[in-house]
Amino acid sequence: MSDETSRTINWHRHVAFAVTASAMLAAASFAPAPAARGSEDEVRAIFEQFVTAQNAHDVKAVEALLLPSSDFLWITRGTPVWGREAALQRFTALYQGTWHLDPETAGLRIVMLSEGAAQIYIPITFAIGAAGQPAQQTKFLMNQVMVRTPVGWRVSSILPIPAPAP
Known part of the structure; x- marks a missing residue:
């Protein structure tokens, strides 16, 4: 084997090692830390409480789960509803009729945006x-943003997107 071929092979090995190491470091940086996994469990629990309160038409329980802010946002039928009140x-008006949520729990994804914010x-x-x-x-393809407050996680926005017809 010539010296040039040997140098080329060694160079390729170094590049392959560097690429592999970089990929492993990048993957490790995206793995949720134990605290993030705990937060995901908390977010999941709040979402489940939200669905239960909605299906029970329990306005007080829903109120406790929504961010108490005029910046709370819910898009419904293409119309923005600003503020928890x-x-x-x-919701009170909708609860006068039929209003029932049936989530496909197998499709639930929680993305921790930061220690204090999550996307569902x-x-x-x-x-x-x-x-x-x-x-x-x-x-619908339901999207919610939750934020951590001093009293726990609260729903900051509700953004349902109509699912395409099958």
Whole structure:
């Protein structure tokens, strides 16, 4: 083997090692730390409480889970609802009819954006109907942002996106 071939092989080995080491370091930096996994469990628990409160039409329980801020945002039927109080009024009206959430828990994804913020994604089917009217089932790709507050995690935004028809 010539010296030039030997140098070329060694150079390729060094490059391969550097690329592999970089990839391993990058993957390690994206692995959630134990505290983040604990936070994911807390976020999941709050989301489950949110669904339970919604399905029970329990306005007080929903209120306790929403961020108490005028910056709270819920997009519903293409219309922004700003502020927790406005959202609670809208939920109260919807609860007069059929309002039921059926999340596909196998599709739940929680992305920790920081130690104090998380993004939730989950496919979910809503049964929605005015009082005395048959409910319509509509599938959404639910997105929520939760923030950590001094009293625990709270829903900061609710952004349901209609799922494409199958």
